[in-house]
């Protein structure tokens with residue numbers, strides 16, 4: 001899915017740890033120390049309690065498929081059909097992503113199926129995390 005022309009996010013100081021991690025092949029989340037809860041997307045304070053005592057950690061990269069749609073709409077950088085999915089990370093947060101490495105069909109995309117992160121470099125700055133079915 002590394003076609004040219006895809007819209008790419010621009011790293012900011014608050015999200016840099018996430019993009020640095022993706023380039024290094026790590027899915028990095030943040031955890032609030034008072035709550036002990038992991039959260040995503042990146043921000044410098046806990047979305048639950050507002051604490052700024054947060055740390056960055058490497059997530060397992062394991063998740064399950066929570067929800068998705070299959071899009072047939074051509075978009076720059078996307079070859080239809082493609083999935084737009086929400087995965088439930090093992091650490092708790094949900095993440096919007098694409099499921100790759102399997103047919104983009106309801107038969108192949110089973111809800112709750114185990115998926116794992118995989119990274120695809122898009123530019124010198126941006127590597128995107130996608131998820132693929134766990135080989136069984």
Ligand SMILES: [Zn+2]
Pocket residue numbers: 032033034035036046047048049050051
């Ligand atoms: Zn908190």
